[in-house]
Amino acid sequence: MTITVPSAVRAGGLREAITHTWYMTDRQFRVFFRQPAYLIITLIQPVIWLFLFGQLFRNVADLPGFGAGSYLDYLVPGVVVMNAVSANMWAGMGVLEEIDRGTLNRFLVTPLRRSALVNANVVAQGCSTAFQSLVMIALGRLGGAHYPGGVVGILVLIVVSSILGTIFGAFSNALGMVARQRETVIALNTFLLLPLTFLSSAFLPAANMPHWIRVIARFNPLDWALRSARSAMRADPDWAMVAERGAALVALAAFAVWLSMRTFRVYRKSV
Numbered sequence: 001m002t003i004t005v006p007s008a009v010r011a012g013g014l015r016e017a018i019t020h021t022w023y024m025t026d027r028q029f030r031v032f033f034r035q036p037a038y039l040i041i042t043l044i045q046p047v048i049w050l051f052l053f054g055q056l057f058r059n060v061a062d063l064p065g066f067g068a069g070s071y072l073d074y075l076v077p078g079v080v081v082m083n084a085v086s087a088n089m090w091a092g093m094g095v096l097e098e099i100d101r102g103t104l105n106r107f108l109v110t111p112l113r114r115s116a117l118v119n120a121n122v123v124a125q126g127c128s129t130a131f132q133s134l135v136m137i138a139l140g141r142l143g144g145a146h147y148p149g150g151v152v153g154i155l156v157l158i159v160v161s162s163i164l165g166t167i168f169g170a171f172s173n174a175l176g177m178v179a180r181q182r183e184t185v186i187a188l189n190t191f192l193l194l195p196l197t198f199l200s201s202a203f204l205p206a207a208n209m210p211h212w213i214r215v216i217a218r219f220n221p222l223d224w225a226l227r228s229a230r231s232a233m234r235a236d237p238d239w240a241m242v243a244e245r246g247a248a249l250v251a252l253a254a255f256a257v258w259l260s261m262r263t264f265r266v267y268r269k270s271v
Contacts, residue, residue: 020113024120025127032128046083046136050075051143053203063208069146076140076147077157077229078202080133084161085196085222087132088125088169089189092176095121099180099267108268118264122169122257129165133158153233156242160225163249167221170256174263196222201230224248 054072061071098104107117137147137154147153176185197203199216200223206214217223228245231238 017113017115020116021119021123024112024116025123028120028124029127032124042087043132043135045086046079046132047139049082050079050136050140053079054143057203060204066205066208070144072140072143072145073147074205074230075203076137076145077226077233079140080136080157080161081164081222081225081229082197082202083132083136084129084165084225085168086189086193087129088165088167089172089193090185091121091125091169092172092174092185093182095173095176096180096182096185099177114264114268115261118173118261119257121173122166122260125169126162126166130158130162133161147233148235149233149237153229153237156232156246157229160229160246160249163246163253164221164225166253167249167256170253170260174256174260177260177263177267196220199223201226221249221252 050072054075057075058071060066061069061074066074095104104117108114137157141147149156172185172189175188179185199213200220201209201217202222206217209217224245228242228249232242
């Protein structure tokens with residue numbers, strides 16, 4: 001397999017880093033465009049969650065202190081955020097595929113920035129998450145959900161879900177490069193997804209959860225994203241809380257990307 005790198009990737013400084021990352025991200029997008037059914041298939045499960053859970057638990061909205069007009073109104077952000085986590089947890093599988101095929105090693109002998117090799121996958125996953133989030137928000141609206149926060153609230157939901165996807169995508173990349181075994185990535189993802197989801201306010205507000213779950217949820221980044229998005233989507237948002245939870249997510253995302261790059265350096269030295 002021969003890999004050619006455009007001359008545009010030979011610029012310098014910040015422009016070089018951006019150009020290299022875009023080149024590699026475009027490569028990821030081409031994979032999606034050649035297999036458009038992939039994005040549709042990944043939407044099937046969250047759509048089932050949205051409408052099956054929305055119908056099954058719709059009477060939960062009648063509980064005292066629930067605080068939402070309907071259960072579907074409450075559920076849409078939960079499903080969007082849960083999908084961001086579940087979809088990006090598998091990013092490490094793509095890294096393993098690149099390693100097994102030898103593609104990643106071939107890129108190591110090109111003039112590409114090493115950070116671009118890692119960041120492009122994260123950027124592509126973030127864009128994919130944003131697209132999927134938008135589709136689910138639209139489907140929720142068609143199903144009768146209401147978004148009092150308007151366009152701004154919807155944008156906040158999309159942004160925080162993309163940041164959350166970046167966090168788990170970067171951690172998954174790091175795990176893939178450290179473990180280098182599909183079974184490890186699969187086992188950890190399967191183990192973490194449901195606990196992370198149910199130890200948050202994805203399906204029930206904090207007021208209706210046991211005390212010990214409320215305590216754990218305070219340290220759950222999935223819950224940070226949910227609280228931030230749901231507040232922004234209300235008619236009277238608490239922007240201070242949105243900013244606080246959003247800043248925590250950004251900080252965690254920065255750490256996850258840094259960790260992913262560090263594990264990539266370890267991998268590079270082992271080749």
